[in-house]
Amino acid sequence: MNQLELLWELQKHEKHLGLLKEKLENLAKSSYIETMTLKMEDLEQELSNRKKSLEENNKLLRKNDSTLKELNFQLKEIEKELYSGVVTDIKQLDYMDKESESIKDSINELELEIISLMEDIEDIRMEIEKIEEEHRENKERFKETTIEYEKLTDELREQIRKDMDQIYNVSSKIEKELYEKYNTIKNNKRYAIAEVIEDECSGCHVIIPTYLLDKVKSREEIIQCENCGRILFSPVHP
Ligand SMILES: [Zn+2]
Structure with a gap:
């Protein structure tokens, strides 16, 4: 994981x-x-x-x-x-x-x-x-x-x-800095991670640009929604 x-x-x-x-x-x-x-x-x-x-x-x-x-x-x-x-x-x-x-x-x-x-x-x-x-x-x-x-x-x-x-x-098991970032977003936005559903951020319903979508789907990097700042998570993992 x-x-x-x-x-x-x-x-x-x-x-x-x-x-x-x-x-x-x-x-x-x-x-x-x-x-x-x-x-x-x-x-x-x-x-x-x-x-x-x-x-x-x-x-x-x-x-x-x-x-x-x-x-x-x-x-x-x-x-x-x-x-x-x-x-x-x-x-x-x-x-x-x-x-x-x-x-x-x-x-x-x-x-x-x-x-x-x-x-x-x-x-x-x-x-x-x-x-x-x-x-x-x-x-x-x-x-x-x-x-x-x-x-x-x-x-x-x-x-x-x-x-x-x-x-x-x-x-x-989560790195300290990332954990802090997670908590900061959570405190501001109620929850820190938003699923990407039909190319949208489920937190704010803004379409994710294609160049970010692939990165999100790969789950290799921490990508934040450009609109709401939530960390994006793709439920489908190729
Ligand atoms: Zn968003």
Whole structure:
């Protein structure tokens, strides 16, 4: 490989390295892991809220159950007295009758409340189940993706390391002055070597004069484009 071909090799590896670094940066920027972590925290919060409201509803249900028992007991007592024949005073009987009706109303009301409460509890239970299922799936997916993400990052790092080794190897074989020239053009023009395609400099699209074309194709000398100053490289080599 002569000096020109080494330069061409160098540019290829540098371009490749640039692409790899960009990929690595994009991977870091997409921050899937961060988004996913936030989402899972949200779900956990939601789950804890639902569990709290389930607990409150259960407490209320227990309280209503015991009130219902109490009311049923009171009703029984009144009815026992009412039909025992012990009380004969009409006014008192009337009062007890009204009392018993009022307790019956309260019992009906409470029973409806209990039914609605039980329905709510069932709904919350189902919601909790759904959230837990989603959370489980997310955790599973998150684990898989994290492994994939790390694998991809490791692969990119490994390729970057290889490119850097190759860049070091190639550039150490290039003469110092030429290497400096290459870097100067690169700094000014983004890339230093332009391929000649259909007799044009692919860097600036100016036609290369015939007297230079043969020299470029021979790859024996370092020829710069008269217009943009890039070093010309012919992909076809006779
Ligand atoms: Zn040019």
